[in-house]
Amino acid sequence: xxxxxxxxxxxxxxTGINLPFIYDSYDRGRMIDGFFMTVKLSVICLFFSVxxxxxxxxLQNSPLKWTRxxxxxxxxxxxxxxxxxxxxxxxFAISTLLPKVTNEYGGQEPILGGFTWAVISLSFFAGxxxxxxxxxxxxxxxxxxxxxxxxxxxxxxxxxxxxxxPLAFRVVLPALNNNLVNLVKTTTLAYAIxxxxxxxxxxxxxxxxxxxxxxxxxxxxxxxxxxxxLVWGMNKWExxxxxxxxxx
Amino acid sequence: xxWSDDQPMVSIKDLHKSFGALEVLKGVSMDVMKGEVICIIxxxxxxxxxxxxxxxxxxxxxxxxxxVEGREVNDHKLDKLELRKKVGMVFQQYNLFPHKTALENxxxxxxxxxxxxxxxxxxxxxQLIKKVRLEGKEDNYPGELSGGQQQRVAIARSLAMNPDVxxxxxxxxxxxxxxxxxxxxxxxxxxxxxxxxxxVTHEMAFAREIADHIYFTDRGVIxxxxxxxxxxxxxxxxxxxxxxxxxx
Numbered sequence: 458x459x460x461x462x463x464x465x466x467x468x469x470x471x472t473g474i475n476l477p478f479i480y481d482s483y484d485r486g487r488m489i490d491g492f493f494m495t496v497k498l499s500v501i502c503l504f505f506s507v508x509x510x511x512x513x514x515x516l517q518n519s520p521l522k523w524t525r526x527x528x529x530x531x532x533x534x535x536x537x538x539x540x541x542x543x544x545x546x547x548x549f550a551i552s553t554l555l556p557k558v559t560n561e562y563g564g565q566e567p568i569l570g571g572f573t574w575a576v577i578s579l580s581f582f583a584g585x586x587x588x589x590x591x592x593x594x595x596x597x598x599x600x601x602x603x604x605x606x607x608x609x610x611x612x613x614x615x616x617x618x619x620x621x622x623p624l625a626f627r628v629v630l631p632a633l634n635n636n637l638v639n640l641v642k643t644t645t646l647a648y649a650i651x652x653x654x655x656x657x658x659x660x661x662x663x664x665x666x667x668x669x670x671x672x673x674x675x676x677x678x679x680x681x682x683x684x685x686x687l688v689w690g691m692n693k694w695e696x697x698x699x700x701x702x703x704x705x
Numbered sequence: 706x707x708w709s710d711d712q713p714m715v716s717i718k719d720l721h722k723s724f725g726a727l728e729v730l731k732g733v734s735m736d737v738m739k740g741e742v743i744c745i746i747x748x749x750x751x752x753x754x755x756x757x758x759x760x761x762x763x764x765x766x767x768x769x770x771x772x773v774e775g776r777e778v779n780d781h782k783l784d785k786l787e788l789r790k791k792v793g794m795v796f797q798q799y800n801l802f803p804h805k806t807a808l809e810n811x812x813x814x815x816x817x818x819x820x821x822x823x824x825x826x827x828x829x830x831x832q833l834i835k836k837v838r839l840e841g842k843e844d845n846y847p848g849e850l851s852g853g854q855q856q857r858v859a860i861a862r863s864l865a866m867n868p869d870v871x872x873x874x875x876x877x878x879x880x881x882x883x884x885x886x887x888x889x890x891x892x893x894x895x896x897x898x899x900x901x902x903x904x905v906t907h908e909m910a911f912a913r914e915i916a917d918h919i920y921f922t923d924r925g926v927i928x929x930x931x932x933x934x935x936x937x938x939x940x941x942x943x944x945x946x947x948x949x950x951x952x953x
Contacts, residue, residue, distance in 0.1 A: 605800035605859075608761055609814035609866060610789035619817065623804050702848015703803040 475668040478675070484662050491658030495683070498575060498654055499641045505580035506640060507633075510587025514595055514625075515617055517588065528588065535585035540578070541646050547578045548650040575647035583640040590632045594625030627698050634691040638684055645680075655679065708775030714739045714870055714901050715760060721768035722755055729755045731925035732769070737870070742902045744912035747922035748948060753905040756922070757872045760903070761792040774869065786818070793868035797875040799855040801847040807858045808834065808843040811865045819866070826865070833861035837891050853884025857891050870901040877908060909952060913937055921945045 465479035478488035516528045535543065552574060557565040569577075598621050606616045648657045656676060663672040713736035722730040729752045737743050745753045758764040760771055762778055762785050771778040773791060801810050811830040815821045834843055837857035847855050856876055863871065873892065877885045889911050896902050896915055906912055912919060913933045920930040921942075929942045940946050 599800075601796065601798055601800045602802065604763060605794075605796060606802070607785075608763060608789060608792075608794040608796075609862070610786045610818040611814070612786070612818075615817050619813065620802055624802075627804070700804050700848065701846045702850075703846065 475666055475671055476675070477666050477668070478662055478672075484666075487658045487661060488655075491653060491655040492679070494572075494653055494658075495644055495655040498572070498579070498644045498647060498652065499683075499687075501576050502579045502583060502640055502644065503637055505576065506583035506587050506637075509580060509584025510591045510633075511622065513584065513588030514591035517592055518595070531581075532585045532588055535582050536589075540582045540643055541649060543582055544575065544578045544646055544650055548574045571647070571650045571652045574650060575644070575652045579640065579643060579647070582643065583636060586636045586639075587633065590629050590636060591625060593632070594627075594629035595621055597628045598624045627695075627700070627703070630691065630695045630698070634688065634695075637691070638687060641684055641687055642680065710739050712775065713737055713772070714741075714774060715903070716772040717756075717760075717769070718771075719769040720756070720759065720766060720771060722752070722759060722764060723767055729925055730759075733922070733925070733927055735920060735927065735930070737901060737903060739869075739901055740899045741917045742896045742904070742915055743918045743920060744904045744906055744916040745920045745922060746906060746909070746912060746948075747928075751922040752925045753922050754874050757794075757874055757903055757905055760870075760872060761789055761794055763794075790819070790866060791869045792872060793863035793866055793870070794872040795856070795859050795863055795874065795876045797878050799847070799852070799859045799879075801855055801858055801862070803847050806844045806846055807839060807850065810847070810858055811862045814862065815865050829865060830861070833864055834858075836864075836894075837861045838887070851884055852880045853887045856880065856884075856888045860888070860891055860895070864895075870903065871895065873902065873904040873906070875905050875907065877906070907952075909937075909949075921948065923948070 462480045462485075465476045469475045469477075469480070477484040479485065513528050513531070516524050519525055519528075548571065552567045552569060555568050558568050560566045602620060602624070603616055606620050611620070644654060645656045647654050648660070651657065659672045659676050663669045715735075715737040717733060717735050720730050720733040721728065733752070733756060735743070745756065747753050755764055759766050760773065760778065762783060766779045769779065773788060776788070777783070778788060801807075802813065805813060808827070808830050811833055812823075812826045815826045815829065816823060831843070834840060837860055839854060839857055839861070842850060842854060842858075847858070850858065859876075876892070877888050880888060885908070889908065892902065892904070893911075893915055904912070904916075916933050918930060919933050919936040921928050921936070921940075921944075923944050929936070929940060929945045936945075937949065940949060
């Protein structure tokens with residue numbers, strides 16, 4: 458490891474290619490923190506956005522007219538506005554309406570921090586798409602299959618949980634895959650509300666070192682690998698869920 | 706409102722059913738006693754399937770009465786779960802759950818709906834697999850089975866709920882000719898065991914062999930009914946005679 462750090466230092470001294478996040482322990486720490494912040498933000502948002510998608514698609518078929526309207530209103534609102542505007546809306550507009558708490562130094566601070574708002578905002582953003590994705594899968598499940606479950610006395614919840622959702626899931630995985638890839642990329646917007654994720658930390662480093670070119674190349678490659686891992690995992694999962702004789 | 710064996714197990718009186726402006730059933734009445742096997746035959750669109758789908762409340766009813774073991778089906782306070790525990794149904798398109806193996810298809814309803822012990826349910830399911838002669842296919846998915854095999858799984862799945870009456874909705878209509886017999890013999894054994902059966906069928910020879918009573922429907926009414934020998938050899942109504950003339 459030390460040799461690698463040293464190599465980066467020599468690289469800088471000999472060629473001018475500056476990669477301080479390798480040779481400089483402070484910058485390295487920032488970059489690693491940023492990386493894990495991005496992973497944490499992605500994983501939490503992936504989880505909640507899928508939960509929102511599943512619950513939303515269930516509520517979309519509610520017998521209650523107003524429940525359906527609220528779900529559809531939510532989808533329209535979050536699909537038809539830019540995610541950065543949503544993030545600012547939560548962080549600057551909603552946050553100021555909430556009560557403040559006193560921090561350990563005796564100062565006043567918002568009850569929810571930037572990270573929490575990023576999770577809420579991005580989960581709702583991706584969740585809106587997920588509702589529609591799950592809906593398309595649910596609609597692909599034949600009515601006759603549902604009818605067979607009804608004839609066996611299944612409750613609405615059991616039908617959804619044990620029949621509709623497992624079948625719909627297999628249909629929507631490619632589309633879900635797409636949206637989750639988008640979500641991971643969209644976590645970079647959290648930069649705008651100073652969540653110290655990877656792009657934010659990269660910006661800190663290039664401000665100190667004036668090495669924007671190197672940092673941007675590094676960012677591009679890192680996100681490429683990160684999203685690649687997600688896609689690889691999703692494809693593997695898709696194959697694992699494949700049922701003999703079902704689907705194409 | 707106590708029901709006993711000497712009263713009809715299924716009693717239909719003046720049943721009317723419309724889909725929008727189209728009246729499909731225009732006053733149908735019939736009684737089915739415990740252990741009886743009845744066949745409903747008739748041209749396409751005469752309301753046969755609609756009729757038996759009303760019995761387990763898959764279709765709602767506009768007017769008239771259906772009593773299953775003395776309990777009214779045409780009642781908005783109807784406990785559909787209780788009804789469906791008593792009434793089993795097998796469909797034309799089998800409608801198995803494609804993401805579950807043959808054995809799991811059979812086990813699902815007793816586990817989820819009746820909340821029975823898993824070990825007990827599995828024992829029962831294996832017995833039923835044997836009963837419909839599908840030993841060795843327990844772990845196959847529906848997509849890996851032929852139509853006739855799938856339909857026998859569907860019969861076993863319905864029997865796992867231990868119903869008092871079985872409804873068969875054109876269960877051989879989608880099958881290859883060479884697999885029709887394996888399904889028919891499964892039904893025949895069931896009838897011989899004393900199961901109350903109501904079948905919609907186009908298999909005239911089978912109906913004649915198995916049925917205690919035959920109903921002929923045309924344009925939403927029962928035109929003629931009687932024991933098989935009388936019905937097939939000595940039909941009175943010109944519409945029955947014409948229909949039998951076309952298909953026999």
